[in-house]
Amino acid sequence: MFGFWSSKPTAESASTPTPNTTTEDPLASLDPSLKALIDEAQPAPLPNLPPKFKAKAQSTPAPPIPTNESELEDLHAQIETEKAASLASLQSRETQNKAIHEAAWANCAVEEFAFINCNRFGTLWERSTGCHEYSKKFDACMRLQKKTLKAMGYATAGQIGVREGKIKGHADDLYMEYLRDEDQHKKQQNQA
DSSP: OOOOTOOOOOOOHSSSSSTTTTTTTTGGSOHHHHHHHHHHSSSOOOOOOHHHHHHHHHHSSSOOOSHHHHHHHHHHHHHHHHHHHHHHHHHHHHHHHHHHHHHHHHHTTTHHHHHHHHHHSSSSHHTTTTTTTHHHHHHHHHHHHHHHHTTTTTTTTTTTHHHHHHHHHHHHHHHHHHHHHHHHOOOOHHHH
């Protein structure tokens, strides 16, 4: 029985010893059709990186390894300051996200109140569906308010002041305008 790795034996090959595979190319003894198949299956070479990426990779040398105690202490101090800066950035981002969430929640109080009333006093059908329509309106309000407040730079400095109050009011006005436009669009569709 013959496999892909061997060819049909001939009288010549039966009398000659097999070559030493450690010094010669192991693919040399393969069937030519199998060699062609292997060559076709080779993965395509990766495209060359654009020059700007090559320049970045070559221009940023690896930091030197500290050789004495003072260099090690300097490296440790640098790591600590970078860590403190990143933690401060993370905390300010968390503070901003919390302030944006609270402002959006305040701007969507009407939708939340309608949702809560539906859960308490809605019809059996509304309550059995989890007041889906009211929930959808409240979720949409929160999502749009958060996007608007973030885009307008609400609480970027981590402080809530007069500027933030104006931004919050403007975001609420934009949402109310959006609702009016949506209602007009629905009325036009119903009339058509």
